[in-house]
Amino acid sequence: xxxxxxxxxxxxxxxxxxxxxxxxxxxxxxxxxxxxxxxxxxxxxxxxxxxxxxxxxxxxxxxxxxxxxxxxxxxxxxxxxxxxxxxxxxxxxxxxxxxxxxxxxxxxxxxxxxxxxxxxxxxxxxxxxxxxxx
Numbered sequence: 034x035x036x037x038x039x040x041x042x043x044x045x046x047x048x049x050x051x052x053x054x055x056x057x058x059x060x061x062x063x064x065x066x067x068x069x070x071x072x073x074x075x076x077x078x079x080x081x082x083x084x085x086x087x088x089x090x091x092x093x094x095x096x097x098x099x100x101x102x103x104x105x106x107x108x109x110x111x112x113x114x115x116x117x118x119x120x121x122x123x124x125x126x127x128x129x130x131x132x133x134x135x136x137x138x139x140x141x142x143x144x145x146x147x148x149x150x151x152x153x154x155x156x157x158x159x160x161x162x163x164x165x166x167x
Contacts, residue, residue, distance in 0.1 A: 034077065034116055034117045034118060036122060036125045036156055036158060037158050037159065039077055039118075039125070039126070039129060040129070040149070040152070040153060040156075040158045041161075042076050042077060043073045043076060043129060043132070043133075043149060044149055044160070044161060046071075046076055047073075047133070047142065047145045047146070047149070048142065048145070048146045048149065049161075051142055052070065052071075053068070053070045053141075054066075054070070054072075054133065054136065054138060054141050054145075055067075055070035055071050055072040055075060055133070056070070057088065060138070061089075062133065062134040063075070063088055064078065064083065064087050064088060065083060065085070065088075072130070072133045072134065073129045073130055073132055073133035073134075074092060074126060074129065074130050074133075077113075077116065078112060078113075078116070079116075082112050082115065082116070084108065084112075086105060086108060087105065087108070087109050087112075089105070090105040090106050090109060091106070091127065091130060092106075092109070092110075092113070092123060092126045092127045092130050093106040093107075093109065093110045093123060094123070094127060110123075113126065125152075125156055128152055128155070128156075129152060131148070132145055132148035132149050132152055133145060135148065136148060
């Protein structure tokens with residue numbers, strides 16, 4: 034999957050479709066959240082590749098993966114690789130994850146749209162023509 038394809042999936046879900054922020058109990062972001070919601074990375078992982086084991090870990094950042102958290106990141110990395118994401122795309126995926134996770138509950142759609150627009154500039158991606166959310 035290309036960065037543009039992953040971006041488009043997120044744009045269409047959160048900006049065009051007004052998808053909800055994916056959270057588990059206590060408001061913690063989740064790959065698969067309450068009510069069937071998915072986070073920015075969760076949207077990219079098909080149901081048959083998803084494992085609840087992923088919850089609580091971020092996209093790998095290149096640090097050693099020899100801790101218990103690192104083991105979970107290795108499993109997630111393997112799935113991302115199976116989906117066609119290479120090592121050179123991990124920085125993009127981490128930033129995409131932050132677009133979702135760092136967008137506050139208040140004004141979620143406006144904040145994620147702004148973050149996605151900034152991500153598009155950083156990675157030279159095309160943003161569909163849509164006015165900023167109100």
